[in-house]
Structures are given as structure tokens and as C-alpha cells.
Amino acid sequence: MDRDGVERLLDEAGVDGRRLRHALTLLCDGQWWTLADLVRETATSRRTIEALLREVSPERSGDRFRVPLAHTPDFQDLLAMAPPPEDPVAHLLPHYAPVLERLRRLIDEAPRARHALDHVAATPETVLRRALLLGARFWLRGAKLLCVGDHDLTSLAVKLVHPETDVTVVDVDERILAYLDAQDLGVQTRWADLRLSLPPSARGHDLAITDPPYTPEGIGLFVARAVEGLKDDGRVLLAYGASERTPMLALKVQDSLSALNLAYEAIYPDFNRYFGAEAIGSAADLYILRPTTKTRPAVTARLDRLTTAIYTQGPQSIESTGSPAAAGGPGEADLLVGDWPKELPQPRVKLSTWLAKPYAAAVERVAIALPAGLEAALPRVLLATRAARVRVLLSAPSSLPDALRPVYELTSDGSVLDAVRLPQPIGDEATVLRRILDNGHGKLANTWREGLIAVARSQGTTLTKNDARSLIRQAAPWAEGVTPLETPLHRLADLPTTVSATVTALSKAT
Incomplete structure (x- = not known):
């Protein structure tokens, strides 16, 4: 034990020493603590806790620590006996014990984190407290909430606590979307790679919540998309944390928020806690941001400078040099999509534009460059065209989506995927299905409806639009308002x- 070393650490921390004193108090309370639990409980970075442990020379039991009971009196005058800042909804938690228990099970069974997407799971208590804070600060009955990414399952917590809230999730991770739908709690799911676009149906919300990649680029993009999905008088709730050792990183992130001309209504310190992220104390603040009249022009300017490198790790990390699509030429393409060498003579279009709206001219052959980190967009870039032949150049071989089998004959040669559009099928069911998938940008339910009406007409009967809608609603209530590209x-x-x-x-009806 080195009391002098502990005092030196506390003196160096100055007014921030309360975090360390809180950690010391926990180590002296007679309980055993793992390093991860100490980090999360005190919202203090792993490096800082490790420095404290070196000075107190704790006794060990496996991977757990505590100050030997005989030595705890030596530190009594250094302890922080006052509790941490009050949690605004802590008093509500005891009333939601069954919800918390269900969230624990849901989070335990959820798809595992993907490091390339900067996934770090929030604790069940955090997810529940987010739902409680939303309800304590805003009137949620009939409100529309947009979750901009939802690996933490905040959407499920909100539906469990406030089932009258209309909740939509946009996420790039198909596993998360499938898991949310499997819970059958009424959450609407939309696929989106936010680096490319926000789904058209994910707009007009009252509130948006996001826990994005903790880089200035990631924060700026996710918050910009959140604002894009809001009504003019909406709010954005943002989880963001930085280590007490890196205030300059926090400043860069806040600069990216300031560039969007957002007003800060509240910041709740250390509101969010995580399993992992020990470099930032396994904790993050919760911001409540309000758009101003200058926000939307700033969002438009931010999205015009779109970058795909927003993560802290993986092929699309901010430190990577960027991985282009596979080497190779476009072949006999009439149109190029994505980034291609400037000397190629064909007309070209951005990936984001390709997904946002149908290409104006009819083309027979399209070549698409899909860089590393954007592989999840592969089914969508294929659905976004009616061209007879599509070549996709990938950074690495990618699995072929079965959902596209009714539209394309797909062949793969390493990282080059060739898709040849199949002839129109024979049979009522196949014809309606193909009609839907051939109209990637169209409202899925509307195309489906017109397909059913055409089938009825071919059978010599009449089907009204309302009757067609009723049939679709019974079979697929999720289909209303969504396009195939965002499904x-x-x-x-x-x-x-x-x-x-x-x-x-x-x-049967006819």
C-alpha cells in the first residue's frame, strides 16, 4: 500500500478527483470488485482505475479486487462519501422491475456486437432509463420516435414502457432488424446505411434517439440523419462519452454538433453505462438537442460533404486509408455507379443518388463500385435498377442474397458479381412478386395492390383498391409506407x- 501515491493521484486529479475518491470508496467498502465493474460504476477510464489500483496494492480473488480490510482505515479521510450526481429517473426504476428483467433477457439473447460497426452494448438499466426519461420529459402518447441505429434495443424498452408510442428503427445491421421484428412489439424496422441515405418513410418524427460511433464524423452524420427524420419542432437525444483524459476529443465532437446549429437543452452526465468501452469509463453523457431555424441548412451542407469513414475500427474507420472496390473494369457498361477512375467515358452517378431515386434514363448495362464497409448495400444497389445486366465490384467476395433470386441470375467470380435480369415469370403469384421487386423505389404496398388488381382483371373479376389493401394488410401489416429498398x-x-x-x-374471394 502506498498512501503517498494515492494522495499524489488525487492531487493531480484536482477538482476531478471525486471520480477517483468514489472508486477508492468502493474498494474500501469490503466488497470484491472486478476492474470492469469499477470502471462502469464510477464512469472512470480504465487507465485511471488501473493507476489507482497500482497505488493501493489491493488484495485479489481471481479477477476481483478490494483494499485489505485491515488497511481501509488508512484511507478514510480520502474517501468521497457523497453519492454521484442524482439520476433524474432513478426513483422510477423500482416500479419497472418486470420490464427490467425482460430487457435483461432480450439483451442477453440479442445478436452479438459487430466491432466494425462500433457496437458496444448498453446495460439493461440504461436502456430502461432512456425510456423512462423520454416519458418523464416528453408526452409520448401518439408521439413518433425514430431510433437512428438500435443495437442497444432502446426501441423495445420504449414499447414496453410506452406502448402507445409509434417507434421506428433504421439500422444497417439486418440481424438487429430481424430480432426486433421477432419480438412482435410493434416496432417498425427500416434498413438504411446512413452514409448513403435516410429511408423516405423515416421522416416526420417528433423525437429521435441515437448512440452512434464515437467519432466526430460518426456523431455528425448520425445526428444529421436524426434531424433529417424530425419535424421542425423535434428533439434529438444523443449518447456520447469521452474519457476524462481526452477533453480535446470531446471538443471535436461538440464542434461537429455546433456546426449543425443545434441548441443544447440538457446534458445528463454519465447517464449511459455499457458492457465494455472501458477507455471512456464504460459511460456516456446523454444530450438533448433542439434544432434551430439554421439547423436544416447546416444538415444539408453536412450531408453534401458525406464521408463513409465514420468508425473507430474496421475498413471504414477514420484512420483507414479507405479500401476501394475490387480491382477491375466496368466491362461494357452504359452507366457507372459509385467511384470510378475519372478517365472512363461513361456517365456516372453517386451511390447515394442511385439509392435515393430511379435513374432517369433507361440503361441496359450498369457497373457499380461498392467499397469495403458498404457490403450490406449490395441487395439494394441491385434492386435500384431495371437494367438487364448489372456488374458489382466488391472489395471481397460477398454472399448472394436469396431474396433477389426471383429477379436475377447471379454469378460470382471472386469479388466480381454479375447479375443478369431474368425474363418476366409466368403465373399470378410470381408475376405479382416480380412486379414488387422490379419497383425498388416504389411504395411496396402500392405496387402489390396494383399487381393484385391486375391478377383479378386477368381472371375476369374486379378488385377494388380498398379490398386489395385489406388483403395485403392481413398478410403483411408491415408493408404499408415502405419501399423494397428500405425493407x-x-x-x-x-x-x-x-x-x-x-x-x-x-x-377464393372470386
Whole structure:
């Protein structure tokens, strides 16, 4: 034990010494603590806690620590006996014990984190407290909440606590979207790579919440997309944390927020706690941000400077040099999509524009460059065209999506994928399905409806629009308002079955 060393650490910490004193208090309370639990409980970086442990010379039991009971009196005058700042919704937690227990199970069974997407799981208590704070600060009955990314399952917590809230999740991770839908709590799911676009149906919300990659680029992009999804009088709730050792990083992130001309309504320190992220104390503040009249022009300017490198690790990390699509030429393409050498003569279009709206001219052959880190967009870039032949150059071989089998014959040669559009099918069910998938930018339910009406007409009967809508609503209540491009893959994979159900019901009705 080195009391002098502990005092030196506390003196060096100055007014920030309360975190260290809190950690010392926990080590002296007779309980055993793991390093991860100490970091999370005190919201103090791992390096700082490790420095304290070196000075107190704790006794060990496996991976757990504590100050020997005989030595705790030596530190009594150094302890921080006052509790940490009050949690604004801590008093509500005891009333939601069954919800917390269910969230624990949901989080335990959720898809595992993907490091390339900077996933770090929030604790069940944190997710519940987010839902409680939303309800304590805002009137949620009939409100529309947008979760901009939801690996933490905040959407499920909100639906469990405030089932009357309309909740939509946009996420690039198909596993998360499928898991959320499997819980059948009424959460609406949309696929989106926010570096490319926000789904058209994910707009007009009252509130948005996001826990994005903790880089200035990631924060700026996710918050800009959150604002894009809001009504003019909405709010953005943002989870962001930095180590007490890196205030300059926090300043860079806050500069990216200031560039969006957002007003800070509140910052709740250390509100969010995590399993992991020990470099930042396994904790993050919760910001409540309000757009101003200058915010939307700033968001537009921010999105015009879009960068795909927003993560802290993986092929699209801010420190990577960027991995282009696979080496190779576009072949006999009439149109180039993505980044291609400037000397190529063909007309070209950005990936984001390609997904946002149909290309104006009819083209027979398209070549698409899909860089590393954007592989999840592969099914969407194929659905976004009616070209007869599409070549996609990838940075590495990628699995072929089964949902596209009714549209394309797909062949893969390493990292080059060639898709040849199949002839129009024969049969009512196959025709309706193909009609939907051929209209990637169109409202899925509307295309489906027109397909059913055409089938009825071919059978010599009449089907009204309302009757067609009713058939679709019974088979696929999720289909209203969504386009194939933003529909999660598990929904697209189920389309043959659900389309068949509506065609069968139509045949029985006639």
C-alpha cells in the first residue's frame, strides 16, 4: 500500500478527483470488485482505475479486487462519501422491475456486437432509463420516435414502457432488424446505411434517439440523419462519452454538433453505462438537442460533404486509408455507379443518388463500385435498377442474397458479381412478386395492390383498391409506407409466402 501515491493521484486529479475518491470508496467498502465493474460504476477510464489500483496494492480473488480490510482505515479521510450526481429517473426504476428483467433477457439473447460497426452494448438499466426519461420529459402518447441505429434495443424498452408510442428503427445491421421484428412489439424496422441515405418513410418524427460511433464524423452524420427524420419542432437525444483524459476529443465532437446549429437543452452526465468501452469509463453523457431555424441548412451542407469513414475500427474507420472496390473494369457498361477512375467515358452517378431515386434514363448495362464497409448495400444497389445486366465490384467476395433470386441470375467470380435480369415469370403469384421487386423505389404496398388488381382483371373479376389493401394488410401489416429498398432482408425473403397468401385469398374471394 502506498498512501503517498494515492494522495499524489488525487492531487493531480484536482477538482476531478471525486471520480477517483468514489472508486477508492468502493474498494474500501469490503466488497470484491472486478476492474470492469469499477470502471462502469464510477464512469472512470480504465487507465485511471488501473493507476489507482497500482497505488493501493489491493488484495485479489481471481479477477476481483478490494483494499485489505485491515488497511481501509488508512484511507478514510480520502474517501468521497457523497453519492454521484442524482439520476433524474432513478426513483422510477423500482416500479419497472418486470420490464427490467425482460430487457435483461432480450439483451442477453440479442445478436452479438459487430466491432466494425462500433457496437458496444448498453446495460439493461440504461436502456430502461432512456425510456423512462423520454416519458418523464416528453408526452409520448401518439408521439413518433425514430431510433437512428438500435443495437442497444432502446426501441423495445420504449414499447414496453410506452406502448402507445409509434417507434421506428433504421439500422444497417439486418440481424438487429430481424430480432426486433421477432419480438412482435410493434416496432417498425427500416434498413438504411446512413452514409448513403435516410429511408423516405423515416421522416416526420417528433423525437429521435441515437448512440452512434464515437467519432466526430460518426456523431455528425448520425445526428444529421436524426434531424433529417424530425419535424421542425423535434428533439434529438444523443449518447456520447469521452474519457476524462481526452477533453480535446470531446471538443471535436461538440464542434461537429455546433456546426449543425443545434441548441443544447440538457446534458445528463454519465447517464449511459455499457458492457465494455472501458477507455471512456464504460459511460456516456446523454444530450438533448433542439434544432434551430439554421439547423436544416447546416444538415444539408453536412450531408453534401458525406464521408463513409465514420468508425473507430474496421475498413471504414477514420484512420483507414479507405479500401476501394475490387480491382477491375466496368466491362461494357452504359452507366457507372459509385467511384470510378475519372478517365472512363461513361456517365456516372453517386451511390447515394442511385439509392435515393430511379435513374432517369433507361440503361441496359450498369457497373457499380461498392467499397469495403458498404457490403450490406449490395441487395439494394441491385434492386435500384431495371437494367438487364448489372456488374458489382466488391472489395471481397460477398454472399448472394436469396431474396433477389426471383429477379436475377447471379454469378460470382471472386469479388466480381454479375447479375443478369431474368425474363418476366409466368403465373399470378410470381408475376405479382416480380412486379414488387422490379419497383425498388416504389411504395411496396402500392405496387402489390396494383399487381393484385391486375391478377383479378386477368381472371375476369374486379378488385377494388380498398379490398386489395385489406388483403395485403392481413398478410403483411408491415408493408404499408415502405419501399423494397428500405425493407429488411428477412421481410423480402418472406415476400413469396405472403404474396402467395394474398393471391390465394383473391382466388377464393372470386
